[in-house]
Amino acid sequence: MAQYLSQRIEGPIWLEPTDISFLRARISDVETQVEKLQSQISELTHQKDAKLVEIASLENVLSPIRRVPPEIISEIFDLHVFLKRGSRCTSIVSLNTRLFSALCAWLGERLLMLPLDSGQNYVCL
Numbered sequence: 698m699a700q701y702l703s704q705r706i707e708g709p710i711w712l713e714p715t716d717i718s719f720l721r722a723r724i725s726d727v728e729t730q731v732e733k734l735q736s737q738i739s740e741l742t743h744q745k746d747a748k749l750v751e752i753a754s755l756e757n758v759l760s761p762i763r764r765v766p767p768e769i770i771s772e773i774f775d776l777h778v779f780l781k782r783g784s785r786c787t788s789i790v791s792l793n794t795r796l797f798s799a800l801c802a803w804l805g806e807r808l809l810m811l812p813l814d815s816g817q818n819y820v821c822l
Contacts (some may be wrong), residue, residue, distance in 0.1 A: 774799050
């Protein structure tokens with residue numbers, strides 16, 4: 698049996714019943730090992746995902762926008778929304794449009810600040 702496992706098989710093989718049972722037992726053992734490895738891979742993938750979420754939470758705390766006082770952020774939005782195009786908004790539709798425009802502009806800037814190799818597929822607000 699050992700000669701079949703250690704070299705290339707080039708012709709027909711005549712196996713004894715004991716050889717057949719040995720090979721089936723060996724296949725079963727290897728399949729069991731593969732299943733154990735597969736479950737370990739699943740567990741490691743789950744742990745990796747949990748760590749990536751933890752990293753995202755920590756990076757969210759370090760986000761530069763979190764270090765800017767709310768008063769300054771409010772001023773930035775006021776300047777962008779109310780003073781854009783030289784006049785104040787008179788209707789709620791116009792105000793909402795300008796506020797949305799300011800948010801989109803900020804979001805665009807935030808996306809540009811993400812490192813290209815960070816692997817992040819999200820935006821920390």
